[in-house]
Amino acid sequence: MKVTFYGTRGSVPIAxxxxxxxxxxxxxxxxxxxxxxxxxxxxxDAGSGIVPLAMDALKNQVKSVAVFFTHYHWDHTQGLPLAPxxxxxxxxxxxxxxxDDGVGPKEMLEASMRRPFFPVDxxxxxxxxxxxxIEHPSPQVIIIHPKGGIKxxxxxxxxxxxxxxxxxxxxxxxxxxxxxxxIKMMRxxxxxxxxxxxxxEGPTGKVFVFLTDNENLYATPNAMKVFLRAADxxxxxxxxxxxxxxxxxxxxxxGTAANCVRVALEAGVKKLGLTHHDxxxxxxxxxxxxxxxxxxxxxxxxxNPKEKPALSAGAIFSCQDYQTVEV
Numbered sequence: 001m002k003v004t005f006y007g008t009r010g011s012v013p014i015a016x017x018x019x020x021x022x023x024x025x026x027x028x029x030x031x032x033x034x035x036x037x038x039x040x041x042x043x044x045d046a047g048s049g050i051v052p053l054a055m056d057a058l059k060n061q062v063k064s065v066a067v068f069f070t071h072y073h074w075d076h077t078q079g080l081p082l083a084p085x086x087x088x089x090x091x092x093x094x095x096x097x098x099x100d101d102g103v104g105p106k107e108m109l110e111a112s113m114r115r116p117f118f119p120v121d122x123x124x125x126x127x128x129x130x131x132x133x134i135e136h137p138s139p140q141v142i143i144i145h146p147k148g149g150i151k152x153x154x155x156x157x158x159x160x161x162x163x164x165x166x167x168x169x170x171x172x173x174x175x176x177x178x179x180x181x182x183i184k185m186m187r188x189x190x191x192x193x194x195x196x197x198x199x200x201e202g203p204t205g206k207v208f209v210f211l212t213d214n215e216n217l218y219a220t221p222n223a224m225k226v227f228l229r230a231a232d233x234x235x236x237x238x239x240x241x242x243x244x245x246x247x248x249x250x251x252x253x254x255g256t257a258a259n260c261v262r263v264a265l266e267a268g269v270k271k272l273g274l275t276h277h278d279x280x281x282x283x284x285x286x287x288x289x290x291x292x293x294x295x296x297x298x299x300x301x302x303x304n305p306k307e308k309p310a311l312s313a314g315a316i317f318s319c320q321d322y323q324t325v326e327v
Contacts, residue, residue, distance in 0.1 A: 001201045001327040002032040003208055003233065007049020008319045010213075010239050010254065010276040011075050018282035023321025025049035026075040027212060027276060029235075033201055035181035037146050039063025042181075044197060044210055045070055046080035049321065054083035062091060066150060068183070069097030070212055071194040072108045081113050087120075089128040094150065096142065099135045100193035106131035137185035137195045138223070143168055144181040155184075178202040186227045189215040190253040198227055206327045209269075211236045212276050215252075216245065216259040220266050228267035230310070233327045235319055236260040238274035239281075241289050257293030261316065265300055270310045271327075275319040290318045 007013075007025030014024040026047030036042055041057050043050065046067055057065065065085055070076055085091050095105035103111075109129065113122035132152060134140055141158040143151045148168030158166070165174035182200040187193065190213040199208045209231045228234060239254035257274050264272045274293060277286050294313045301307065319325075 001199065001204065001206045001208060002324055003235070003327060004030045004032070004324040005049070005235075005275070005319050005321060006030065006053040007045075007047045007079075008275045008277055008321055009047070009075070009279055010237075011279045013048040014279045016282075018284070019286075021283045021320065022277055022281075022286050022318065024279075025052070025321050026078065027070075028053055028079060029210070031199060031208065033144075033181050033199075034203060035144055035146055035179065035201060037064070037144075037149055041065045042144070043067045045076040045212075046083070047075050047077070048079040048082075050079035050083045052322075054085045057085060058088075064092045064094070066094045066096070066144075067105075068195075068197055069095065069105060069108075070188075070196070070210070071098060071190065071192050072100065072103065073192065073213070076213075077108060077112060080109070081118055081120075087125055089125070092128050092130070094130045094132065096132045096134060096152075098137065098193040098195050099133045104131060104133035106133075134185065134195065137187050140185055142183040142185075144183070145169075145175045145179055148173055148175050148180075158182075176202075184227070186223060188213060189217060194253075196227070198231070201327075207231045207233075208327045209234045213237055213253055214255050216250070216255045220263050224263070225267050228263065228269060230268045231270070233271040233273065233325060234260075234264055234267075234269045235273040235275050236263070237276040238289055238293065239276050239278045241285070242292055257289045258296035261293045261296040261300070261311070264311050265297070265309050268310050271315045271325075272311060273317055273319040273325065277318070286318050290316065 007028040009026045027045045028047045028049030031042045097105040110122045145168045151168040180202045184198040188196045196211040214237045237255045238257040
């Protein structure tokens with residue numbers, strides 16, 4: 001499994017000489033796995049980064065796209081109406097996302113693509129979109145198989161199969177879990193309904209978790225520890241330096257690098273990517289936030305000399321636009 005970041009900013013896209021290394025696109029990433037049907041691009045969020053992602057997808061003769069929205073703030077949705085795949089009706093696009101105040105992915109797209117705010121109404125291009133509402137994230141599981149496609153079921157249904165082949169295909173075909181990409185979900189700590197996604201790759205056992213737009217919490221809930229447990233790679237929101245968070249931005253729905261490290265240590269995470277960078281953070285500011293995270297790890301090791309955590313200083317890094325990470 002590979003993860004490529006096409007956008008790692010929060011709030012708004014930026015472009016300035018002091019932020020070239022990190023990049024300026026808002027949140028969007030692609031997940032590659034042998035568990036996906038041939039030609040499918042699996043995408044998480046559709047910030048401005050989905051525009052260059054779509055260009056790459058067309059160059060690689062994409063056959064279908066599945067977009068998983070964490071939530072509907074503009075920095076996670078603003079790119080899709082401008083991405084060329086939105087207008088090519090031979091490319092099916094499946095959108096999955098939370099339901100917040102009655103708004104699901106279809107309602108969000110209808111609101112985003114309508115005059116006078118956008119020149120093309122969603123009704124003119126929507127025939128190749130299918131929209132799937134996720135009302136309660138934790139009890140839901142989404143299964144993807146290279147031949148069977150995508151299937152959504154309840155966690156209870158999924159667990160009852162207990163090693164038996166899963167009914168995924170349209171014609172009632174069943175496939176072993178070991179051949180599937182299993183996507184689990186939980187709600188993160190953010191002002192609006194926001195979903196964190198856990199991707200479990202059956203053939204390799206690799207696990208990637210995307211936890212963006214998540215407020216620092218005084219203590220990590222047990223459910224979150226279970227959700228993140230032993231992840232090979234966790235990409236997590238670290239928008240603010242510690243001092244700014246304490247004095248200005250607590251309650252905004254975002255986190256700090258030190259908190260990310262604490263959570264990763266508690267869950268036994270092996271690799272930690274810091275993301276959702278503030279638009280005011282230059283490359284040097286992003287680096288300073290990274291150093292805060294590494295310092296938090298050293299503080300933990302100092303106070304717990306007998307501990308041997310799965311996470312090392314070399315496995316903590318700041319995510320950058322167009323960076324590919326092997327999970």
